[in-house]
Amino acid sequence: MDSGAIRIATCQFAVGESIPQNSRAIQHFLKKARKKNAAIVHFSECALSGYVGADFPSFQDYDWALLREETQRIMALAGELGLWVVLGSSHPLTEPHWPHNSLYLISPEGKIADRYDKRFCTPGDLDHFTPGNRFVTFTINDVTCALLICFDLRFPELYRELYKLGVQCVFQSFYNARQRGPSVHSHIMRQTMQAHAATNHMWISMTNSCGYYSPYPSCFIQPDGVIAAQLRSNRPGMMVNTADPGREFYDPMAGFRELAIAGRLTNGPGEIDDPRSRDTSSL
16 A cells, blocks of 8 residues: 555454454454455454443453453454554453443554543443543554544544544444444434544544444545445445545535634634624614
């Protein structure tokens, strides 16, 4: 891949309570991504650990030693294949603190380069997880990237801060799965991410578990907000797309976005010295 672009493998599978089974699915996609010449492989929220509250009831008696063993197995494979990996998992803290809901950023050398901890946890998450408090940014092929998780999408301030940090591509992992059927998530999740992409002019890879029933599939979004590709709903799969910040896309906010970020909420001259402008209750 030439400098200035990233070839991204976005993967989905039915995440479950079995750590070894999740690990096997992840390793399968790593090998498949290598054959497709991807630079980075992106997995859903809690892809390895399973999602507490959905896949299992609590962390009581959770097998943290097994999770560490399988994480190390995936790290070793990433190093063998020379791949970046965004791996959703749970990260234990010192008792009595709840774990973090995390994304491990694994380098092509098979090392943990960084870890993003979900900053905004849902009310249900807060019964099991400790929220994080920092951004994670990194660079691949001269493209500045960042990590976010699921409920973070409800807070546009996060994306504005990432824009100010020069982020060009966001990897955001979700777990909206094992639901009873279509829900409000079917109508708002991709659409919200499309809006974040367009208003901040970013590429977005969004992954989701496909455990039945999943209200939306994983998708890949351009900086104009268009969904460039998506996987089949409720089916495991992988797609490989290229995030290329050098490509030009429709961006009507160009030239005005920085005004709004700076607090100037008009692109006009401000107050107009015209009585017909000041009089707002007459024709």
